[in-house]
Amino acid sequence: MRRGAAVEIDLGALSQNIALIRRRVADRPIIAVVKADAYGHGAPRVSRKLIDCGVGTLGVAFISEAVELRESGIRVPIVVFFDHEVTEDLLKYRLVPVVSDLKTARRLSSLAERSGKRIAVHLNIDTGMGRLGFDPGGVKEVAEAFSLRGLQIAGLMSHFSDADLADLDFARVQLGRFKALRDALAEKGMRPACHIANSAAIMTLPDSLLDAVRPGLIIYGCNPYSSLGTRPVMRVKTKLLSVRRLKKATPVSYGRTFVTRRDSIVGVLPMGYADGLLRGASNNAEVLVRGRRVPVVGRICMDLTMVDLTDVKGVRPSEEVTIVGSQGGESITVEELASKAGTIPYEVMTSLGGRNRRVYLE
DSSP states (O other): OOSSOEEEEEHHHHHHHHHHHHHHHTTOOBEEEOHHHHHHTOHHHHHHHHHHTTOOEEEESSHHHHHHHHHTTOOSOEEEOSOOOOOTHHHHTTOEEEEOSHHHHHHHHHHHHHTTOOEEEEEEBOSSOOSSSBOTTOHHHHHHHHHOTTEEEEEEEOOOSSTTSSOOHHHHHHHHHHHHHHHHHHHTTOOOEEEOBOHHHHHHOGGGOTTOBOOOGGGGTOGGGGGGTOOOOEEEEEEOSEEEEEOTTOEESGGGOEEOSSSEEEEEESOOGGGTOOGGGTTTOEEEETTEEEEEESOOOSSOEEEEOTTSTTOOTTOEEEEEEEETTEEEOHHHHHHHHTSOHHHHHHHHHHHSEEEEEO
């Protein structure tokens, strides 16, 4: 018995999702977000498939992620969103850093000039996220970045904080700030490619599509975007390690947070929070066995998780258990598991996908 889960990555679903996004955004370039190991789906393999689907640019969080892609044979432009390190690796691996302040812009320009090169960058504008970026009212600072001889300003970007909410008022405020800066720069003859639309904005704010789009979660077919027709790319399954008969009033797992209310059959899964099955789902989530939902009982442990099999007759060790995905006529989505664990789909995918063995399906 191997610990953890098998994570199936459906590359056919990935292709379909990209095709649906492309219909939505017309001929705008797609900057596909593959940071955090492609949200747990495996960045090198996913990136190659995205490129096969015609995606021309990838986006990662840090230089180390971009280097991994380059060393796996990826040749398309890679935008590095958050890393402020000024290093020769940016030139060596032909990366496109996002610059969030004038000090970093100057240091990058100096690095490029010393190497006798220019480095392509995107400038990040903080329109309301509050974490990184130039002030949208700081036209003078942004314009100075354009004047630096070692830099080629290839893009201007910002990021929505809540374009996934029903109330889009603040998202429209952010978009207005971004467009105002874009227009002020255009008056000075500066016209970089502008992009702000993430997955949510692609669905909810057509005015935000601008010159390019940056889909992330929607690529992987997460449930909030099923109205577009996207399909989940990740399925997570394991096998029963053990099947036990417990008497009524028997406590299960740490803290005795679950006590059997009847004579019960309890299955033990060979995975726990060390394998990405979040502890917050204890006594709340369900899994699929023989096409039926069965509840997680007791606290999820580091290595093991218990489920109540009493209403599913004849189950034996080594039978398949679906954590995320479909089995029989039932389905458990990443979004559902996230809700049961009190978190968001991003954490579920990166946790499960990043800690278990992946199998790719064409």
